[in-house]
Amino acid sequence: MRFLEESIVKVGVEAANVEGAIEAAGELLLKEGYIEKSYIEAMKYSYKENGPYFVLAPSIAIPHARPEDGVNEASVSLVQLKDPIVFGHASNDPVRLVFGLGASSSEEHITLLRKLTGLLNDPMNVEKLATAGTYEEIKKIVEMGRS
Amino acid sequence: MKVLTVCGLGQGTSLILKMNVEQALADKGISAEVEHTDVSTASTMEADYIITSNELAEGLVGHRAKVFIVNNYFDMEEINKAIDENVVS
Numbered sequence: 001m002r003f004l005e006e007s008i009v010k011v012g013v014e015a016a017n018v019e020g021a022i023e024a025a026g027e028l029l030l031k032e033g034y035i036e037k038s039y040i041e042a043m044k045y046s047y048k049e050n051g052p053y054f055v056l057a058p059s060i061a062i063p064h065a066r067p068e069d070g071v072n073e074a075s076v077s078l079v080q081l082k083d084p085i086v087f088g089h090a091s092n093d094p095v096r097l098v099f100g101l102g103a104s105s106s107e108e109h110i111t112l113l114r115k116l117t118g119l120l121n122d123p124m125n126v127e128k129l130a131t132a133g134t135y136e137e138i139k140k141i142v143e144m145g146r147s
Numbered sequence: 148m149k150v151l152t153v154c155g156l157g158q159g160t161s162l163i164l165k166m167n168v169e170q171a172l173a174d175k176g177i178s179a180e181v182e183h184t185d186v187s188t189a190s191t192m193e194a195d196y197i198i199t200s201n202e203l204a205e206g207l208v209g210h211r212a213k214v215f216i217v218n219n220y221f222d223m224e225e226i227n228k229a230i231d232e233n234v235v236s
Contacts, residue, residue: 050155053202056220064159
């Protein structure tokens with residue numbers, strides 16, 4: 001289980017569009033071997049098919065696909081966008097934080113989502129994550145949210 | 148009472164919504180069974196209430212359950228308000 005570790009968090013990422021933002025969050029998980037390339041394709045396909053419903057809250061997108069699309073380890077990455085991107089959501093655009101969710105069918109999946117929910121239920125944390133300049137700052141926010 | 152939280156795939160976001168909805172219902176002392184699933188499965192399931200996003204609600208038009216929308220899945224205030232307005236306990 002991998003949750004917002006240094007190797008899967010990137011600050012100030014430039015992405016041209018929604019697909020680029022999803023790819024960036026997926027690439028972080030791919031280069032560590034937590035997902036397969038097919039999973040990134042499935043995340044983008046889901047966006048095309050189901051629309052931007054995974055923009056769960058103002059500024060926050062959580063692209064994901066199904067475990068069978070190619071997940072090796074339950075994981076959550078973070079891409080903090082340099083410039084906000086419009087995903088086409090009715091009330092939560094534009095997106096500043098993209099959490100790539102490697103969804104597994106294990107108990108770890110639920111643990112990860114609990115951690116993520118605990119972190120993001122506090123709007124102060126969202127603002128801090130969106131404006132953090134370094135991984136160290138993000139790490140502090142993540143660790144405080146763990147209590 | 149049976150409540151479904153629904154997202155496109157039934158894997159991630161509906162589970163997050165389920166966690167917060169369960170919390171909100173428990174805080175209100177409402178006993179309910181909350182399940183998470185994807186849109187197409189939800190359309191064939193029995194339930195009293197379905198909670199989902201604006202983007203997916205139109206796929207559930209005609210369902211016997213009362214369908215209502217939450218826009219911010221991490222805003223407990225909005226979730227509590229939506230439950231107060233829609234759920235008859």
